[in-house]
Amino acid sequence: MSGPSSMRTPLGRVRNLGSSHSGTTDFWRQRLTAVAMALLIVPVIAIILMLIGRNQAGAAQILGSLPIAIILVLFIIASTWHMRIGMQIVIEDYVHNEKLKLAGVMANNFFCIAVALASIYAILKLSSGV
Amino acid sequence: MTARIERPLSPHLQTYRVTLTMALSIIHRATGIALYFGTLLLAWWLIAAASGPGAYANVQAFTGSIIGKLIVFGYTWALLHHLCSGIRYFFWDLGYGFKPNEREALTWGALIAGISLTVLVWIIAYTVGGGR
Numbered sequence: 001m002s003g004p005s006s007m008r009t010p011l012g013r014v015r016n017l018g019s020s021h022s023g024t025t026d027f028w029r030q031r032l033t034a035v036a037m038a039l040l041i042v043p044v045i046a047i048i049l050m051l052i053g054r055n056q057a058g059a060a061q062i063l064g065s066l067p068i069a070i071i072l073v074l075f076i077i078a079s080t081w082h083m084r085i086g087m088q089i090v091i092e093d094y095v096h097n098e099k100l101k102l103a104g105v106m107a108n109n110f111f112c113i114a115v116a117l118a119s120i121y122a123i124l125k126l127s128s129g130v
Numbered sequence: 131m132t133a134r135i136e137r138p139l140s141p142h143l144q145t146y147r148v149t150l151t152m153a154l155s156i157i158h159r160a161t162g163i164a165l166y167f168g169t170l171l172l173a174w175w176l177i178a179a180a181s182g183p184g185a186y187a188n189v190q191a192f193t194g195s196i197i198g199k200l201i202v203f204g205y206t207w208a209l210l211h212h213l214c215s216g217i218r219y220f221f222w223d224l225g226y227g228f229k230p231n232e233r234e235a236l237t238w239g240a241l242i243a244g245i246s247l248t249v250l251v252w253i254i255a256y257t258v259g260g261g262r
Binding site for chain 2: 037038045050053056057063072079080087090115119121122125126
Protein backbone atom coordinates (compact mmCIF):
# COMPACT_ATOMS: atom_id res chain seq x y z
CA MET A 1 0.00 0.00 0.00
CA SER A 2 3.02 2.26 0.18
CA GLY A 3 4.11 2.04 -3.46
CA PRO A 4 4.87 5.03 -5.68
CA SER A 5 1.17 5.61 -6.41
CA SER A 6 0.28 5.74 -2.73
CA MET A 7 -1.18 8.92 -1.30
CA ARG A 8 0.88 8.48 1.83
CA THR A 9 3.74 10.87 2.42
CA PRO A 10 7.22 9.67 3.45
CA LEU A 11 6.55 11.01 6.94
CA GLY A 12 3.26 9.11 7.16
CA ARG A 13 5.01 5.86 6.26
CA VAL A 14 7.44 6.04 9.17
CA ARG A 15 4.90 7.15 11.77
CA ASN A 16 3.65 4.79 14.50
CA LEU A 17 5.70 1.61 14.13
CA GLY A 18 8.16 3.24 11.73
CA SER A 19 9.77 2.08 8.50
CA SER A 20 10.83 -1.26 10.00
CA HIS A 21 7.16 -2.02 10.84
CA SER A 22 8.14 -3.49 14.18
CA GLY A 23 8.55 -0.38 16.28
CA THR A 24 11.03 -0.48 19.13
CA THR A 25 10.77 -4.24 19.75
CA ASP A 26 14.34 -4.97 18.63
CA PHE A 27 15.69 -1.92 20.46
CA TRP A 28 14.07 -3.13 23.70
CA ARG A 29 15.14 -6.77 23.28
CA GLN A 30 18.70 -5.70 22.49
CA ARG A 31 18.82 -3.88 25.86
CA LEU A 32 17.01 -6.71 27.66
CA THR A 33 19.50 -9.33 26.46
CA ALA A 34 22.41 -6.93 27.14
CA VAL A 35 21.38 -6.52 30.78
CA ALA A 36 20.91 -10.29 31.08
CA MET A 37 24.46 -10.87 29.82
CA ALA A 38 25.91 -8.10 32.01
CA LEU A 39 24.45 -9.96 35.01
CA LEU A 40 25.55 -13.41 33.79
CA ILE A 41 29.06 -12.55 32.57
CA VAL A 42 30.85 -12.99 35.91
CA PRO A 43 29.55 -16.54 36.60
CA VAL A 44 30.08 -17.46 32.93
CA ILE A 45 33.74 -16.37 33.00
CA ALA A 46 34.17 -18.17 36.33
CA ILE A 47 32.80 -21.38 34.76
CA ILE A 48 35.18 -21.09 31.79
CA LEU A 49 38.13 -20.48 34.14
CA MET A 50 37.16 -23.59 36.13
CA LEU A 51 37.49 -25.66 32.95
CA ILE A 52 41.02 -24.56 32.03
CA GLY A 53 43.45 -27.43 31.97
CA ARG A 54 40.83 -30.13 32.56
CA ASN A 55 40.31 -33.09 30.24
CA GLN A 56 36.98 -34.01 28.67
CA ALA A 57 35.80 -36.11 31.63
CA GLY A 58 36.48 -33.25 34.05
CA ALA A 59 34.90 -30.66 31.78
CA ALA A 60 31.85 -32.83 31.16
CA GLN A 61 31.35 -33.29 34.90
CA ILE A 62 31.44 -29.52 35.57
CA LEU A 63 29.29 -28.59 32.53
CA GLY A 64 26.75 -31.25 33.49
CA SER A 65 26.01 -29.83 36.94
CA LEU A 66 22.58 -28.23 37.14
CA PRO A 67 23.32 -24.60 38.19
CA ILE A 68 26.18 -24.35 35.68
CA ALA A 69 24.06 -25.77 32.87
CA ILE A 70 21.24 -23.33 33.65
CA ILE A 71 23.60 -20.31 33.73
CA LEU A 72 25.14 -21.34 30.40
CA VAL A 73 21.78 -21.97 28.71
CA LEU A 74 20.51 -18.56 29.85
CA PHE A 75 23.69 -16.91 28.58
CA ILE A 76 23.44 -18.70 25.22
CA ILE A 77 19.81 -17.59 24.75
CA ALA A 78 20.66 -13.97 25.64
CA SER A 79 23.82 -13.84 23.51
CA THR A 80 22.44 -15.46 20.36
CA TRP A 81 19.32 -13.29 20.53
CA HIS A 82 21.45 -10.18 21.06
CA MET A 83 23.75 -11.01 18.16
CA ARG A 84 20.82 -11.78 15.86
CA ILE A 85 19.49 -8.26 16.44
CA GLY A 86 22.96 -6.67 16.19
CA MET A 87 23.85 -8.37 12.92
CA GLN A 88 20.46 -7.52 11.44
CA ILE A 89 21.13 -3.84 12.18
CA VAL A 90 24.54 -4.11 10.50
CA ILE A 91 23.01 -5.80 7.44
CA GLU A 92 20.23 -3.20 7.20
CA ASP A 93 22.81 -0.41 7.47
CA TYR A 94 25.17 -1.59 4.74
CA VAL A 95 23.26 -3.87 2.35
CA HIS A 96 21.07 -1.70 0.15
CA ASN A 97 20.03 -4.29 -2.43
CA GLU A 98 16.61 -5.43 -1.22
CA LYS A 99 16.92 -9.10 -2.21
CA LEU A 100 20.47 -9.39 -0.90
CA LYS A 101 19.33 -7.76 2.33
CA LEU A 102 16.50 -10.27 2.76
CA ALA A 103 18.91 -13.15 2.07
CA GLY A 104 21.37 -11.71 4.59
CA VAL A 105 18.73 -11.26 7.28
CA MET A 106 17.53 -14.80 6.66
CA ALA A 107 21.06 -16.27 6.80
CA ASN A 108 21.63 -14.31 10.01
CA ASN A 109 18.55 -15.89 11.59
CA PHE A 110 19.61 -19.38 10.49
CA PHE A 111 23.14 -18.88 11.85
CA CYS A 112 22.00 -17.60 15.24
CA ILE A 113 19.34 -20.26 15.71
CA ALA A 114 21.78 -23.01 14.66
CA VAL A 115 24.48 -21.78 17.09
CA ALA A 116 21.90 -21.47 19.89
CA LEU A 117 20.34 -24.90 19.38
CA ALA A 118 23.67 -26.71 18.87
CA SER A 119 25.10 -25.17 22.06
CA ILE A 120 21.98 -25.80 24.14
CA TYR A 121 21.71 -29.37 22.85
CA ALA A 122 25.34 -30.02 23.84
CA ILE A 123 24.69 -28.72 27.37
CA LEU A 124 21.49 -30.76 27.76
CA LYS A 125 23.35 -33.85 26.56
CA LEU A 126 26.06 -33.24 29.16
CA SER A 127 23.41 -32.70 31.84
CA SER A 128 21.57 -35.91 31.08
CA GLY A 129 24.86 -37.80 30.89
CA VAL A 130 23.83 -39.76 27.78
CA MET B 131 1.90 11.91 -7.50
CA THR B 132 4.26 13.30 -4.95
CA ALA B 133 7.07 15.50 -6.22
CA ARG B 134 10.51 14.13 -5.38
CA ILE B 135 11.93 16.36 -2.67
CA GLU B 136 15.70 16.80 -2.75
CA ARG B 137 16.65 16.66 0.89
CA PRO B 138 20.20 17.25 2.05
CA LEU B 139 22.10 14.01 2.64
CA SER B 140 24.29 13.60 5.66
CA PRO B 141 27.97 13.59 4.67
CA HIS B 142 29.92 10.36 4.92
CA LEU B 143 32.70 9.39 7.31
CA GLN B 144 35.65 11.05 5.57
CA THR B 145 34.14 14.51 6.14
CA TYR B 146 34.49 14.26 9.89
CA ARG B 147 37.50 14.66 12.15
CA VAL B 148 38.12 11.37 13.95
CA THR B 149 37.06 11.63 17.57
CA LEU B 150 37.35 9.15 20.42
CA THR B 151 33.62 8.49 20.69
CA MET B 152 33.41 7.97 16.94
CA ALA B 153 36.33 5.53 16.95
CA LEU B 154 34.82 3.58 19.83
CA SER B 155 31.44 3.50 18.14
CA ILE B 156 33.11 1.77 15.18
CA ILE B 157 35.08 -0.53 17.51
CA HIS B 158 31.86 -1.41 19.35
CA ARG B 159 30.33 -2.60 16.10
CA ALA B 160 33.53 -4.35 14.98
CA THR B 161 33.87 -6.25 18.26
CA GLY B 162 30.18 -7.19 17.99
CA ILE B 163 30.77 -8.69 14.54
CA ALA B 164 33.89 -10.51 15.79
CA LEU B 165 31.96 -11.94 18.75
CA TYR B 166 29.21 -13.06 16.37
CA PHE B 167 31.60 -15.35 14.51
CA GLY B 168 33.49 -16.17 17.71
CA THR B 169 30.41 -17.98 19.02
CA LEU B 170 31.32 -20.73 16.54
CA LEU B 171 34.36 -21.47 18.72
CA LEU B 172 32.16 -21.56 21.84
CA ALA B 173 29.65 -23.88 20.12
CA TRP B 174 32.47 -26.12 18.83
CA TRP B 175 33.90 -26.37 22.34
CA LEU B 176 30.53 -27.29 23.93
CA ILE B 177 29.72 -29.84 21.22
CA ALA B 178 33.19 -31.37 21.63
CA ALA B 179 32.71 -31.64 25.40
CA ALA B 180 29.43 -33.46 24.75
CA SER B 181 30.94 -35.68 22.04
CA GLY B 182 33.87 -37.30 23.80
CA PRO B 183 37.58 -37.21 24.70
CA GLY B 184 38.87 -37.24 21.10
CA ALA B 185 36.78 -34.26 19.97
CA TYR B 186 37.63 -32.36 23.16
CA ALA B 187 41.35 -33.00 22.69
CA ASN B 188 41.08 -31.40 19.23
CA VAL B 189 39.62 -28.22 20.73
CA GLN B 190 42.32 -28.15 23.40
CA ALA B 191 45.03 -28.65 20.78
CA PHE B 192 43.64 -25.63 18.91
CA THR B 193 43.15 -23.35 21.93
CA GLY B 194 46.60 -24.38 23.21
CA SER B 195 48.35 -23.40 19.95
CA ILE B 196 49.79 -19.92 19.41
CA ILE B 197 47.11 -18.97 16.87
CA GLY B 198 44.40 -20.47 19.08
CA LYS B 199 45.63 -18.53 22.10
CA LEU B 200 45.73 -15.30 20.10
CA ILE B 201 42.16 -15.87 18.91
CA VAL B 202 40.91 -16.67 22.43
CA PHE B 203 42.79 -13.64 23.81
CA GLY B 204 41.26 -11.44 21.11
CA TYR B 205 37.85 -12.95 21.84
CA THR B 206 38.26 -12.19 25.56
CA TRP B 207 39.09 -8.56 24.82
CA ALA B 208 36.30 -8.22 22.24
CA LEU B 209 33.79 -9.61 24.76
CA LEU B 210 34.89 -7.48 27.71
CA HIS B 211 35.32 -4.35 25.62
CA HIS B 212 31.87 -4.79 24.06
CA LEU B 213 30.48 -5.24 27.59
CA CYS B 214 32.13 -2.09 29.01
CA SER B 215 31.38 -0.08 25.89
CA GLY B 216 27.80 -1.36 26.03
CA ILE B 217 27.35 -0.24 29.64
CA ARG B 218 28.28 3.24 28.36
CA TYR B 219 25.27 3.10 26.04
CA PHE B 220 23.01 2.41 29.04
CA PHE B 221 24.08 5.75 30.55
CA TRP B 222 23.24 7.48 27.27
CA ASP B 223 19.95 5.56 26.90
CA LEU B 224 18.94 6.80 30.35
CA GLY B 225 19.85 10.36 29.40
CA TYR B 226 23.08 10.77 31.36
CA GLY B 227 26.64 11.53 30.30
CA PHE B 228 26.12 13.77 27.29
CA LYS B 229 28.34 16.66 28.39
CA PRO B 230 31.68 16.72 26.50
CA ASN B 231 33.79 15.83 29.55
CA GLU B 232 31.29 13.16 30.64
CA ARG B 233 31.16 11.38 27.31
CA GLU B 234 34.96 11.48 27.01
CA ALA B 235 35.31 10.06 30.54
CA LEU B 236 32.76 7.30 29.85
CA THR B 237 34.51 6.38 26.62
CA TRP B 238 38.03 6.35 28.10
CA GLY B 239 36.61 4.38 31.03
CA ALA B 240 35.16 1.72 28.72
CA LEU B 241 38.42 1.43 26.77
CA ILE B 242 40.62 1.15 29.87
CA ALA B 243 38.19 -1.15 31.74
CA GLY B 244 37.95 -3.50 28.74
CA ILE B 245 41.75 -3.85 28.49
CA SER B 246 42.23 -4.11 32.28
CA LEU B 247 39.57 -6.80 32.69
CA THR B 248 41.06 -8.80 29.78
CA VAL B 249 44.50 -8.75 31.42
CA LEU B 250 42.93 -9.65 34.78
CA VAL B 251 41.04 -12.64 33.33
CA TRP B 252 44.20 -13.93 31.64
CA ILE B 253 46.25 -13.51 34.81
CA ILE B 254 43.62 -15.58 36.67
CA ALA B 255 43.58 -18.10 33.81
CA TYR B 256 47.35 -18.58 34.00
CA THR B 257 47.26 -18.74 37.82
CA VAL B 258 44.43 -21.30 37.86
CA GLY B 259 45.34 -23.45 34.89
CA GLY B 260 49.10 -23.03 34.63
CA GLY B 261 48.73 -21.52 31.16
CA ARG B 262 47.12 -24.52 29.53
